[in-house]
Amino acid sequence: MDIPVKASLSISFSNQREADEKLSAINELNLEKIPDGVALLAEPLTEKIDIASFLDFENISYLSCSGDNADDGSVLDFDWVLDLRRQCILHDIPFYFTSTGANFRMRGRDYHIGEKFRESQAAKADVHYFPVSRAFNPPVFQTTVAPTSSVIHDTDTKINEAPSSKNTNTSCVQESLNFEDSNPTDENFESEHTIPVVTSEAENISIPGINYEIEIDPEDRYIDELFNRISHSKFRSSFHLREQERSYCLSHSEETIKQHAMDFVSKKLAPAEPENDGKQTPMKGHPVFIAQHATACCCRGCLHKWHHVPEHRPLTESEQQYIVKILLSWIRNDMRNSSTEDS
Incomplete structure (x- = not known):
C-alpha cells in the first residue's frame, strides 16, 4: 500500500x-x-x-x-x-x-x-x-x-x-x-x-x-473524502440551508461569514472543555450553525468521531482553520445546489 x-x-x-x-x-x-x-x-x-x-x-x-x-x-x-x-x-x-x-x-x-x-x-x-x-x-x-x-x-x-x-x-x-x-x-x-x-x-x-x-494528499482532497463519508449519514445529509440562512448568505459577504465561523469555532469548540459541550451549537439562526451540524463540526464528540480530533485538549490553530474551511466549503456547495434546484 x-x-x-x-x-x-x-x-x-x-x-x-x-x-x-x-x-x-x-x-x-x-x-x-x-x-x-x-x-x-x-x-x-x-x-x-x-x-x-x-x-x-x-x-x-x-x-x-x-x-x-x-x-x-x-x-x-x-x-x-x-x-x-x-x-x-x-x-x-x-x-x-x-x-x-x-x-x-x-x-x-x-x-x-x-x-x-x-x-x-x-x-x-x-x-x-x-x-x-x-x-x-x-x-x-x-x-x-x-x-x-x-x-x-x-x-x-x-x-x-x-x-x-x-x-x-x-x-x-x-x-x-x-x-x-x-x-x-x-x-x-x-x-x-x-x-x-x-x-x-x-x-x-x-x-x-x-x-x-x-x-x-492536499487538504481539498481531504475535505472531499469527508463530504463523501458524510453523504452516507442520513442524519448529516438531512441538513440544508433554509430560506432564512440562504438570504443571510446572499446579503453578507463570504469574508463576513468566515469571520463568524472563526468566532464560533474559537469560542465554542476550541477550548479543551467547551461549555455545554454537545449542545453548544444551535440548530438554526445562522448558516454556520447548519453547516456545523451537516459536517459534524458541532461539538468535540462529533469532531472526535468524524474528524479524529482528540477531545479534552485545545484545538490547534491549524485545526480551527481546517474546520472553518470545511464549513465554508459546505455552505458554498449547498448554496450552489439550492440555486440549481430553483432554476
Whole structure:
C-alpha cells in the first residue's frame, strides 16, 4: 500500500517486550540526524501492545502495523490494530494498517487470508489516520520505490476461514470481513540499546511492498473524502440551508461569514472543555450553525468521531482553520445546489 509520509529511520517490533526494549532509547535520538523523523513499524504485530508512553517523542513520522505473512504464522487480532490506532490518534501521529497477514481474527472469528487479498482487506478496514493538524502542511513524499517482491501470486488463491475457527464461514470475503462497524537514512547513534533500522540507497527508509511514489494528499482532497463519508449519514445529509440562512448568505459577504465561523469555532469548540459541550451549537439562526451540524463540526464528540480530533485538549490553530474551511466549503456547495434546484 501507499504510505504518504517520509522518514529517515525506522524502529520495528512485534510484541510488548520488543517495543519496550527498542523504544526505551527513542528520546536519546539526535533529531538533527533524523530530519525526516522516525517510522514505528509494528510488523508483524503478534499481541496487543501499549506504546503510549513513547509516543510523546516529537519526531515520529508515522506508525504502521501488519500481520504475519507466514501461512503458519501468528494470528493478528483486529482489536490490537484498533488499539494502536487509538494511541496514535491521541498523540496526533499518522497511523496505517498495511496488511492483515495470513491469519486474521475479527470479532472472535479466525480467517486465513490469501496472499493477494491481504493488503486490500486491510485497506477495506478504512482505519488509516492522518491528523488534521498536518492536513494544512502535507508531508514531503518520497519518490523512491521499494523493491517489488518476486513471489508469484497464485491466481486461484481464495480467502477461507481458518480450520481452527469454531464458526463456519459460508459467505464471500466482502461479507465475512465486514469492517463497516469498526469505526470507528540509516543514521547511527550511540545508546545503551541497539535499534535495528531499515535503510535504502536514497537515505530514506524503504519498506518492502510499500510504494512511496505517490501524490501529495492536499487538504481539498481531504475535505472531499469527508463530504463523501458524510453523504452516507442520513442524519448529516438531512441538513440544508433554509430560506432564512440562504438570504443571510446572499446579503453578507463570504469574508463576513468566515469571520463568524472563526468566532464560533474559537469560542465554542476550541477550548479543551467547551461549555455545554454537545449542545453548544444551535440548530438554526445562522448558516454556520447548519453547516456545523451537516459536517459534524458541532461539538468535540462529533469532531472526535468524524474528524479524529482528540477531545479534552485545545484545538490547534491549524485545526480551527481546517474546520472553518470545511464549513465554508459546505455552505458554498449547498448554496450552489439550492440555486440549481430553483432554476
